[in-house]
Amino acid sequence: MRRALAGCVALSVGAAPLGTILLLRRMSLVGDAMAHAILPGAALGYLLFGLSLPAMAVGGLLAGLLVAALAGLVTRWTALREDASFAAFYLISLALGVLLISLRGSSVDLLHVLFGSVLALDDTALLLGAGIATVSVFALALVYRPLAVECYDPGFLRLMGRQGALAHGVFMLLLVLNLVGGFHALGTLMAVAFVVLPAAAARFWAKGLGPQMALAAAVALAGSVAGLVASFHRGIAPSAAITLSLGVLYALSLALGRHGSLLAHARHGA
Template sequence: MFEDLIGPFLHYGFMQRALLGSLVLSVSCAPVGVFLMLRRMSLTGDAMAHAILPGAAVSFVLFGFQIIPMTIGGLIVGLLVALGSGLVSRFTVQKEDASMAAFYLISLAVGVLLVSWKGSSVDLMHVLFGSVLALNDAALTLIAAVAVITFLALAIFWRALVAECLDPLFLRSVSRIGTPVHLIFLTLVVLNLVGGFQALGTLLSVGLMMLPAAASRFWTNEVRAMCAIAIIIAAFSVLGGLLLSYHASLPSGPAIILTAGVIYALSALAGRRGMLSSALMSRRHKTA
């Protein structure tokens, strides 16, 4: 039993790199996912994950699988999509969710066409779903840098981020920091998606951000506690997913997200604020 759980990480360097990179990514992505969820922007994270694909694809066409160009390309296009959809929703009758959907669908189509034109189906799968077992020193350095930037930003703007989640109109009425904080938060989302892209690809990187955050909501109602629980759930998802991938010969990225999905389902069922607890509370009220 001990060998099955610990052995893969003791004997194989690629498993150690995958575990280290994914754990650091969990610590960085999970709190950002909590704020996305509280701001009712969960699907925005999914849209932004697709939006970085064209930038990564252009860099792939020009430079191949080079981490720095693909990271810069994904970051630039992700920020442009966020800004473009925001401008459309601000100066037209269209709502932000609709404009974001339009931008990300166009971006996804362009990115897939670019990768398919230059590379093969294997290259396309690598870009879309990542390769957590192939993380190198450059990828680990990028993920660590994203985590440091994220924690510094959260530490500095924590109160403003919480206030904007609860009542953004009030924050903007009493302070000029509302709009800058919103832009900083969107930048953090894009940064973490770009970091997650190195391990999980553009389609799955948002999974490690949103599933642990959504699961944490069933256990507590306090923001700091939600962030901590989301990090723990993400870490267990990484560990369980990598072990499942190793022993069952499954793709590592989908295995990690599937594990997070199982934890989400269990939390929804048996969490302190899940379905069973709600049913018991309802039954007690009826019998009281």
Template sequence: MIDLLTAPFVEFAFMRRALAGCVALSASAAPVGVFLTLRRMSLMSEAMSHAILPGAAVGFLVAGLSLPAMTLGGLVAGLAVAMLSGAVARSTVLREDASLGAFYLLALAAGVLLISARGSSIDLLHILFGTVLALDDAALMLLGGIATVTLFALALAYRPLVLECVDPLFLRSVSRASAPVHFAFLGLVVLNLVGGFAALGTLLAVGLMLLPAVSARFWAADVTGLIPVAIALALASSTAGLLVSYYGDLPSGPAIVLTAGALYLASMLVGSRGGLLWRLMPARHLEA
């Protein structure tokens, strides 16, 4: 049994590289997903994952399937969409979710059009769904750097981030850190989606960010518990997904995200913090 779990990673370097990339992505994206869910911004990550597509498409048109060019383009496009949607929300009657929805739809359509006009359907599939089994040294360094920056930034901004999740009005009244922390957090979201894009593609990058974070809500009660549980679930999803992909001859990115989805369904059923089965069990009466 142990050989079945370890043999693919022992025998093949590409499996070890894929696992290393997923470990780095899990360590950084899952904590960001926890704060997204606490701030009720889960769907924003889905929008932002599409917003990076036109930048990645421009990088592809300029330099082909070049990771630095596509990463830089995606980062610029994602930050531009985030800042523009925030500016529109603060200067017009539109709320931020509505302006973000408009911008991300435009970005998604523009990105698909650019890639389709100059590339092939294979190139489009590569950008949309990623190639986690083809990570090279540059991609691993990118993912490791993103994880380092993310964890360091979250450690510095941990207290204002938690306070903004609990009582944003109070944070604004006692500190001027609210706006800088908010925009810095949006930057971390974009940065991790760009890293996820390198491994899982734009359409699946958000899966490893949100599904473990949502699943963790069924196992932990506060932020100090949610973050390590989300990271553990992301690591388990990545490892199990790679093994399912290897033995089942399936695409790796979808296998990882579907494994994370299976863990979410299991957590929803048997999670100790509000799982369905625990809710169906009769509550104990108080004893005298």
């Protein structure tokens, strides 16, 4: 349980702030697509080296970056929008990953890859998660200003030329890195929960980008603790318990938040 909590702390600090930018840029479905895009690389690493964390992490990272690059090229050179191109690659990646795992593994291995095993994190997985969180915090600080402006002016990064492309590339790299880290804890199907749900909940309580990032990390950590406690006492699958706990916090924020919630709209209407 302590190892699981440590892994969730790393995910909360690294992934949740990125989700705030994803939501403001209206790219939340891109995060889900990228979570599944890492599956073929992780499956290939498993196929060649077994359940080796370094091999699966490197494979997932390369696969995610490849899908991001391909989707960007499709968006640039065709009439297809970015979300549609990501959705297409997401379906292909998910099917290819499941196929690769089924060539050698069992249904237990498939469940491990799809749903993770947060209660079985070892030292290597914890060091990987902590390293990714550390890199994310410092790298996000470096590209924070252009990304923050781009959230409110979608054409800003394009006008910046190479600097804008670099900022976008760093952001996508950080997203893939955190999804690779979350993959070992929650699996490919639920790794995106730490990216989307805390950020969505934070939007109902704070307006500024910085406060939303901090609050998203706090929501992710609170949901992790609640999910792990429920999993321990009720025997629920930990990845599902954590995701549902984050979902409950999102639902409470949706109903009771200070900005744009159902309660706020009811007060404004009254």
